Amino acid sequence: MDKNSNAYTFIFAIAMVIVVAVTLSFTATSLQPMQAENVRQEKMQSILSTFVGDSVTIDGQKQELSRSVASKIYDDFILEELTLDNKGDLKEGENAFQVNLAKQLSLEEDKQTFPLYVAEFEGSRFYVVPLRGTGLWDAIWGYVALKEDANTIEGVIFDHKGETAGLGAEITTDWFQERFVNEQIYNESGEIVGVEVVKGYGGGDNKDDNKVDAISGATITGDGVSKMMENRLKHYKPYFEKVKKSGKVATR
Known part of the structure; x- marks a missing residue:
């Protein structure tokens, strides 16, 4: 040719x-x-980091909590992977680790599955709740670890798909996430409200007002974090109330 x-x-x-x-x-x-x-491995790393931090001691040596390390020690610290309905009852036959929150959010609340991770680290128990919501441009997500009282935050980790670099994307930084440590998710009326990200917050280091200071120039992303925390955490109240009555959760 x-x-x-x-x-x-x-x-x-x-x-x-x-x-x-x-x-x-x-x-x-x-x-x-x-x-x-x-x-x-990244999911395991995110879950563990909320209560372990960015490093862990293994056989007497301090190691960075990398993905590979997280996958090796995950089962040592995660006692239970639970799937709950919106009444706080356990759902059988579902794998918490495999629950896709993006798909769950498209369902009616009474049909959704709410995954929960029960962990133990250095003699303390933690409850790790997966989060997902919407920022300025796209999805935001993360995990929050609650201490034994199922109220006080031990740590959080946030991530995003498309927030603005230097603004909304700052939700992934340590300095922002550290603001949530020791904040309470219940308000004075006993309702779960999460933690509100407030522009111009003047409460200083007050850990009892359910508020933290916002990121300058990222109001919409901050609002997304606030709504995400409240909307997801409130569904776990029935379960937390049940375990409190059973004595499995320390009360304040």
Whole structure:
């Protein structure tokens, strides 16, 4: 065939498209197990970091809580992975770790599943609640660890899909997340309200008013964090009230 003909050019282009498509498809398929494992390890790392911090002591040596380290020690600290309904009752046959909150949020509340992780670290018990909501541009998510009283925050971790760098994206920084430590999620009336991110907050280090200072220039993202915490945490009140009555949760 004449290499200068239109037919040759057309056939060559089709052949290249097919080769590239097959190569990309094979590469994507080959990488899927590795990508899934990375997601699994990152999730374990996020859950553990809310009450362990960014490092952990293993066999007398302090190590960074990397993804690989998290996957090795996860079962040592997570006592239970629970799935709850909106009445605080356990749901059978569902894996808490596999619950997709993005899909759950599209369901009616009485049909949703609420995952909860019960952990123990250095002699203390923690309850880790997954969070998901909406920021300025796209989804935001995270985890909050509550101390034994199921009220006081031990730690949080937030992440996002598309918040503005230097503004809303600052929810991922340590200095912002540290503001939530020791904040209360119940208000004075005994309702779960989470923690409100307030622009121009003047409460100083008050840990009993359910408020923290906002990120300058990121009001909408901050509002998203506030709504995310309240909307997700309030569904766990029935469960927390039940375990308090059973004596499994320390009361203040």
